[in-house]
Amino acid sequence: MSLKLQVTDLKKNFGSNPVLKGISLDVNDNEVVVIIGPSGSGKSTLLRCLNHLEVPNSGKVVIDNVDISDPKTDINVVRQNIGMVFQHFNLFKNLSVADNITLAPIALKHEDKAVATEQAKELLTTVGLAEKLNAKVQSLSGGQQQRVAIARALAMNPKIMLFDEPTSALDPEMVGDVLAVMKDLAKKGMTMVVVTHEMGFAKEVADRVLFVDDGQILEEGTPDHIFEHPENPCLKSFLDKILNV
Amino acid sequence: MKHHKLLLLSLITCLLSFLTFFAVHATPVQAAEKTYTIGTDVTYPPFEFANKSNQYIGIDMDLMNAVAKIEGFKVNIKPLGFNAAVQSLESGQIDGVIAGMTITPERQAKFDFSTPYYKTGVIMAVAKNSDITSLSQLRGKRVALKTGTAGATYANSLKDKYGFTTVTFDDSNNMYQDVTTGNSVACFEDQPVMQYGIQQGLGLKIATKPANNGYYGFAVKKNANQALLKKFNAGFKKLKANGTYDKIVKKYVGANSSGETTTTTPKTNPAVAGKTFNIGTDVTFPPFEFANKQNQYVGIDMDLMRTIAKEQGFKVNIKPIGFSAAVQALDSGQIDGVIAGMSITPERRQKFDFSTAYYQSGVVMAVAKKSNIQQLTQLNGKKVAVKTGSVGADYANSIKNRYGFKVVTFDDSDNMYQDVVTGNSTACFEDQPVMQYGIRQGTKLKIVTKPVNKAGYGFAVKKGVNQDLLAAFNRGYQDLKANGTYDKIKAKYLGTSTKASTVAKSNQPAATTDTESRSFTGLIQQNKGALWDGFKETILLTIVSIIFATLFGIIVGLLGVVPNKVGQGISSTLIYIFRGLPLLVLALFIYTGIPSLTGQKIPAFIAGVLTLTFNEGAYTAAFVKGGIEAVDPGQMEAARSLGLPFGKAMGKVILPQGIRIMIPSFINQFIITLKDTSILSVIGLLELTQTGKIIIARNLEGFKIWAIISIIYLIIITLLTWLSNWVQRRIKL
Numbered sequence: 001m002s003l004k005l006q007v008t009d010l011k012k013n014f015g016s017n018p019v020l021k022g023i024s025l026d027v028n029d030n031e032v033v034v035i036i037g038p039s040g041s042g043k044s045t046l047l048r049c050l051n052h053l054e055v056p057n058s059g060k061v062v063i064d065n066v067d068i069s070d071p072k073t074d075i076n077v078v079r080q081n082i083g084m085v086f087q088h089f090n091l092f093k094n095l096s097v098a099d100n101i102t103l104a105p106i107a108l109k110h111e112d113k114a115v116a117t118e119q120a121k122e123l124l125t126t127v128g129l130a131e132k133l134n135a136k137v138q139s140l141s142g143g144q145q146q147r148v149a150i151a152r153a154l155a156m157n158p159k160i161m162l163f164d165e166p167t168s169a170l171d172p173e174m175v176g177d178v179l180a181v182m183k184d185l186a187k188k189g190m191t192m193v194v195v196t197h198e199m200g201f202a203k204e205v206a207d208r209v210l211f212v213d214d215g216q217i218l219e220e221g222t223p224d225h226i227f228e229h230p231e232n233p234c235l236k237s238f239l240d241k242i243l244n245v
Numbered sequence: 246m247k248h249h250k251l252l253l254l255s256l257i258t259c260l261l262s263f264l265t266f267f268a269v270h271a272t273p274v275q276a277a278e279k280t281y282t283i284g285t286d287v288t289y290p291p292f293e294f295a296n297k298s299n300q301y302i303g304i305d306m307d308l309m310n311a312v313a314k315i316e317g318f319k320v321n322i323k324p325l326g327f328n329a330a331v332q333s334l335e336s337g338q339i340d341g342v343i344a345g346m347t348i349t350p351e352r353q354a355k356f357d358f359s360t361p362y363y364k365t366g367v368i369m370a371v372a373k374n375s376d377i378t379s380l381s382q383l384r385g386k387r388v389a390l391k392t393g394t395a396g397a398t399y400a401n402s403l404k405d406k407y408g409f410t411t412v413t414f415d416d417s418n419n420m421y422q423d424v425t426t427g428n429s430v431a432c433f434e435d436q437p438v439m440q441y442g443i444q445q446g447l448g449l450k451i452a453t454k455p456a457n458n459g460y461y462g463f464a465v466k467k468n469a470n471q472a473l474l475k476k477f478n479a480g481f482k483k484l485k486a487n488g489t490y491d492k493i494v495k496k497y498v499g500a501n502s503s504g505e506t507t508t509t510t511p512k513t514n515p516a517v518a519g520k521t522f523n524i525g526t527d528v529t530f531p532p533f534e535f536a537n538k539q540n541q542y543v544g545i546d547m548d549l550m551r552t553i554a555k556e557q558g559f560k561v562n563i564k565p566i567g568f569s570a571a572v573q574a575l576d577s578g579q580i581d582g583v584i585a586g587m588s589i590t591p592e593r594r595q596k597f598d599f600s601t602a603y604y605q606s607g608v609v610m611a612v613a614k615k616s617n618i619q620q621l622t623q624l625n626g627k628k629v630a631v632k633t634g635s636v637g638a639d640y641a642n643s644i645k646n647r648y649g650f651k652v653v654t655f656d657d658s659d660n661m662y663q664d665v666v667t668g669n670s671t672a673c674f675e676d677q678p679v680m681q682y683g684i685r686q687g688t689k690l691k692i693v694t695k696p697v698n699k700a701g702y703g704f705a706v707k708k709g710v711n712q713d714l715l716a717a718f719n720r721g722y723q724d725l726k727a728n729g730t731y732d733k734i735k736a737k738y739l740g741t742s743t744k745a746s747t748v749a750k751s752n753q754p755a756a757t758t759d760t761e762s763r764s765f766t767g768l769i770q771q772n773k774g775a776l777w778d779g780f781k782e783t784i785l786l787t788i789v790s791i792i793f794a795t796l797f798g799i800i801v802g803l804l805g806v807v808p809n810k811v812g813q814g815i816s817s818t819l820i821y822i823f824r825g826l827p828l829l830v831l832a833l834f835i836y837t838g839i840p841s842l843t844g845q846k847i848p849a850f851i852a853g854v855l856t857l858t859f860n861e862g863a864y865t866a867a868f869v870k871g872g873i874e875a876v877d878p879g880q881m882e883a884a885r886s887l888g889l890p891f892g893k894a895m896g897k898v899i900l901p902q903g904i905r906i907m908i909p910s911f912i913n914q915f916i917i918t919l920k921d922t923s924i925l926s927v928i929g930l931l932e933l934t935q936t937g938k939i940i941i942a943r944n945l946e947g948f949k950i951w952a953i954i955s956i957i958y959l960i961i962i963t964l965l966t967w968l969s970n971w972v973q974r975r976i977k978l
Binding site for chain 2: 051053076077078079080082083084086088090091092093094095103104107108149152153156
């Protein structure tokens with residue numbers, strides 16, 4: 001198993017407020033890592049540091065042996081290989097579904113428009129929205145938008161996918177569709193880092209689960225270890241709250 | 246908000262209490278019994294002037310105080326200035342005047358004079374190291390004079406005979422300076438004044454014996470205060486007898502000096518033949534300059550300038566850009582000369598070299614035809630209209646506290662007249678010839694006072710520049726004066742009696758019959774050429790400015806959102822400066838300031854476009870920046886997470902969304918830009934507003950012409966709004 005992502009002693013402050021207090025993490029090829037933890041624990045910030053949407057104060061992030069903290073690294077090239085899915089989808093409101101998906105391949109890889117559109121169709125098929133190719137973004141439901149957002153991220157053929165609470169903004173009946181697409185991706189061997197509150201997804205899909213609280217990884221292990229034999233008292237109380245609602 | 250209102254309220258209260266304070270303290274103190282209020286000049290050494298401790302001293306002052314003491318009365322000395330003192334005496338505000346006032350027949354018609362208390366005469370003074378000792382050496386030279394003095398009268402009577410030219414100053418100091426610096430070779434001044442000046446260290450010497458002897462007298466109003474006059478005469482006699490008088494005089498004036506005579510050297514003027522000069526003038530200052538029905542510029546200044554140019558063999562390009570704009574354009578070297586009924590003042594002399602005064606003007610007060618206001622004293626508590634920057638305005642402001650009236654300021658004569666005609670203001674102050682002409686043209690006003698604060702009008706060039714042109718003007722003017730052409734020009738516009746026939750009688754029938762139609766259609770018909778040109782200029786200015794302002798605004802706005810501190814700083818600074826500057830100030834700054842800095846002339850149109858580009862562009866930048874910032878930041882993050890560089894993300898995702906937010910602001914800004922072009926009339930651009938001003942200056946149909954201009958603006962704005970809405974529909978996303 002080769003190392004895909006290596007995070008060393010990552011620290012991030014917002015003003016004088018430390019959000020990440022030294023996080024180290026390795027993710028292997030084809031591995032699915034799920035990050036859980038209470039709100040405000042730093043999970044999303046950690047994820048956003050991985051592609052430098054947030055620039056960390058110190059520490060190293062190495063993806064595919066490229067140190068993205070190095071000023072000489074062209075972050076725009078690195079990001080082409082990191083797909084990201086946001087809580088609020090962030091589909092481009094001025095563009096159609098097809099244009100949302102083909103924008104980056106055409107602009108960055110100089111793909112032919114017809115080729116890119118063909119690829120967009122295939123991606124939409126895999127997320128179950130083949131008929132929405134020419135739809136307007138505003139006409140889609142939240143779940144549909146999030147699946148289009150996944151398709152958009154996949155259009156650049158990323159080597160790793162980051163999911164930032166992809167189902168938190170969805171109506172409950174939409175959650176399943178999105179999770180199904182993610183499970184499908186995991187099965188195909190995509191390396192994934194997922195921040196989520198969907199414990200069922202974590203149990204079923206994750207190779208490893210990290211519990212983050214107060215800017216640190218307090219416990220990590222297999223889903224079985226985390227959910228059935230938690231050791232850290234914070235994790236225990238967190239799970240109590242989440243699972244016994 | 247509440248907080249602000251409170252602050253404002255307290256500010257206003259403060260201001261009001263200040264005003265009340267000053268109003269109360271400005272009220273003249275009534276003279277007690279046996280105390281006489283005596284007016285005098287502000288500064289006329291050695292007769293009256295303030296010493297270091299701001300007490301008024303001098304021959305007149307000492308004499309008056311000595312007389313009062315010996316005759317047993319008290320005096321309250323008021324240094325009002327010569328003209329104001331004379332007027333106050335005439336209106337009975339004060340009891341007497343002692344101000345080195347020469348006894349003349351004209352003054353004797355109004356005042357009763359005491360025994361002459363001082364004999365004076367005009368002497369010629371030259372620089373200390375000068376070898377000029379007689380009038381005959383002045384041929385071809387320049388001589389400095391002070392407005393309205395006996396010295397000026399004397400010199401003007403001699404200048405043809407001795408062949409010198411004259412320059413006129415408003416005060417003695419500037420006149421002396423002109424001689425010490427060598428600009429002029431000599432000056433003419435009252436002997437005691439000159440003597441005193443030399444005693445005080447002036448670098449001049451007296452070269453001739455006193456001529457045109459005159460006598461100073463103490464004055465009271467005719468047939469009033471005879472008791473005071475008698476006391477003065479009696480007291481003066483006693484002082485003369487006991488030697489006090491001689492002591493007083495000796496205290497201020499040293500020994501006499503005089504000079505002898507020798508021969509002359511002629512001098513030639515350099516040629517200006519074949520050259521073309523840009524001459525700035527006012528938009529409308531009849532009878533000196535105004536557009537006639539054919540929209541050609543005519544008037545005394547215009548005729549004079551053109552005739553001189555013809556005689557002297559040079560060409561002129563007349564630019565009616567407005568008085569203030571012309572003065573500033575001259576200062577910044579945009580034009581070569583200004584002839585615009587401009588009074589020669591010491592302030593202006595700092596910047597400009599003036600020709601010989603070609604016209605003597607003075608300020609008169611005019612009231613509505615039916616008004617029964619006769620004099621300044623009746624203005625208490627009333628409103629008075631003046632025109633910005635005019636001598637009349639200066640005069641009104643200098644006396645408003647004394648007479649207790651309020652001053653309202655207008656930008657042009659027509660609006661000022663209208664304010665009096667409609668009764669909003671009780672009176673206005675205006676240059677005498679202008680007022681005379683206006684009344685002849687049918688303005689429903691009448692002149693009720695004699696001209697005061699007399700000043701000479703001069704043609705101006707920038708100091709030290711275009712001296713050939715100035716010399717040519719002076720020579721041409723002398724010729725026209727000599728051969729009678731000058732008087733003909735004057736008569737053409739003012740009728741035959743050019744010598745200040747002043748008091749309101751409107752006795753002369755209008756020389757030019759007015760056949761202009763005054764109906765709306767008639768006015769449009771007559772002025773359609775000018776209006777069409779103004780319309781085109783406004784449209785051109787608007788379109789060009791909108792294009793550049795939009796480009797400037799988008800660039801600066803984008804600079805404000807790039808992830809770069811320097812860029813953001815530049816953007817904020819540009820917006821701060823150009824949004825903070827009033828458009829009017831910016832226009833004047835660019836038009837007059839840039840040429841002063843770079844020495845490069847800048848055409849008014851380009852200056853206008855630059856002004857609007859910066860000002861409207863700053864507003865555009867602000868809403869472009871705001872529009873971009875209003876786009877959900879998640880859009881930018883999503884685009885960047887795909888690997889799109891900032892520029893591409895901006896261009897393909899953020900801007901298309903931001904523009905939609907900005908469109909209403911853009912349309913708004915276009916309309917504002919159109920309206921703001923009217924402000925550019927200050928730098929003389931002949932757009933719609935300026936066109937309106939010029940037409941109104943001629944026909945005085947303010948209401949109708951402004952109505953026509955307003956409608957034209959509304960039509961353009963309607964068209965612009967339609968166009969914008971059409972574009973908005975096309976762009977709709």
